[in-house]
Amino acid sequence: MKIDYTVVRTDRKSLQISVERDRSIVVRAPNHVTDEQIARAVEKKRYWLYQKINHGQKYDTMAKKDFVSGTSISYLGHYYPLEVVADQAVSGITFSDKFYLSKSQQDNAPELFQAWYVEKAKERIPVLVETMAGAMGVQYNRVMVSNLKMRWASCTTKDNLNFNWRLIKAPLFVIRYIIAHELAHLLEANHTPTFWLIVKAQVPNYERAKTWLVEHGDLLEAEV
Template identity: 35%
Template sequence: MPLLPLSPVRTGGKLARSSGDTLEIDGLIFEVHRSDRRKTLQITVERSGELSITAPTGVPEWDLASFVEEKLLWIHTKIEEKARLQKRAPIKEFVNGEGFLYLGKSHRLRLVENQLVDLCLKNGRFCLRASSAHRARDVFIAWYTRRALKWFSQQVAEHANRMGVQVSEVKVQDLGFRWGSFSADGRVSFHWKAILLPPRIAQYVMIHELAHAHHPDHSASFWTKVEQHLPDWRTRKSWLAENGVQVEGL
């Protein structure tokens, strides 16, 4: 993320610098997003540790800096929480008896000698062909991707019309630190890891992304739209924030 040229921004405390698209204060770098529809300031700490601030179009840069300065303790606390959660993510070894999630339930792995397909879920167990064990991660990702595409396609078909959303395509791919995305051309994408989440949490991810068809930011209007279709979204959102990292260690 380019930071030059940077201009000093006056605040009541720490020195801040701004390049228009970014704001740096107290050693932290924020990506700045502005919107004519935005009424309030909002700071976001991503799971990756990246920082952003969303603001109404006309808010001066020094007001952004002052707002960030007021929230510095909260921001540093959130950054530490994200880092701590990342360290908790388990790394899979693909050995007999190891548990693998699918729609919120853990299924034990069994390595088998004679099997026509690389991987299948049978009688509550994941069965992995032993000869495919050397590429087990790719095999699991391919299996999860196929299942996720089917599951989310059904969910989107059920809810899109109800939410007044025109969806041109449903995709499943590796989205990095995002669970999903909604593009201006009507394509909705989900991370393949979202199929590891419990159904009620995966559904929250889906409703969240469809709501972005109406409100591309996370404004109050956006959350109102989410609440219209998912009244308990706060509980689901909190669960995802606290437990979502547990599905990242494949």
Template identity: 30%
Template structure:
């Protein structure tokens, strides 16, 4: 992977970092702007000269800048901000308890402790672990296949994964999505314990474990990127 930069735009827009990679499978030049983190990726077939690829990017500079300008802005998690929890927006405020808690439509954070954002992040991770473990256990029992390992990460390219050794991994940001979406992702990954593919047989298994899932899958495609807007530093 090599890095290049689009030049400063005609109206003073800053340079844009472009990540270039080559692919044996690629049949044509492709340019992608990630909706999750704004990463600009240029993929070239093996025999296409780098110069040709960079010329293609230069031709698409206006499109790239347009895509970047449409990305949702970041939200710093702090007092007075709002954050989704299982699909419901909660206002962050100070509370009198010694731990983070939910009261009505408020997420209450103790005062005099570490930074608000870090407290909220720790609370969300704990809640995500509890709910995702429970969902994974439930679907694994229904499938009749145990998983070997459970991991939470802050992944940007996928909401979950299942290894060939039976290890399940999830993005803890799923706790911000509606409960049904979190459960669908758990059923999806548990189904991979039996079917390590996305064949019709796999999707039939997901539906057997979870039920109709099209609405939840659609929600992730339409709204999932927004869950990465929140910064906890």
């Protein structure tokens, strides 16, 4: 992802990169520093900038989401619009290129959406785990989909794998990365070079998945 920033030339001696209140990035730079040097300095701080910007977003996503027509709802890496419809048309939630929510259920929307996500996660994740474990030649005990606190997944000492239901909001390649990561831990406890080779054999673009997770850390914190 490209990082947008504004350069302000100043008399100061050193370069300063900051995230403003509106989350825009401002670089204050002395006149002798070239645009290329600025771009490189920003690139070096990419991770820090994402953390800073996402930390700000936390407050937005934690704030209650309004389940009104037009709200966008994430599922498997895409955002779909929500449409609130008359009760006769649908009961609860339905999904078909759009999310439909019956008007009388609007107040229960957070619970209904969570239940919907959990259901989809339970449909998809265990099947993927089984296939990938087969390909990797790994044995595990049980797969669970649950409401993990601040983690995408975990692996217990009894080789039970636990996945956060919020993962179903992420693109498939990201879900596959998280699964490969947990399964790889059954072969290699630590993040050694061998560990990453095992992950890479299953998910060649795993670096992109890691970046996606950093950029979308707010999804993990969102209530629904």
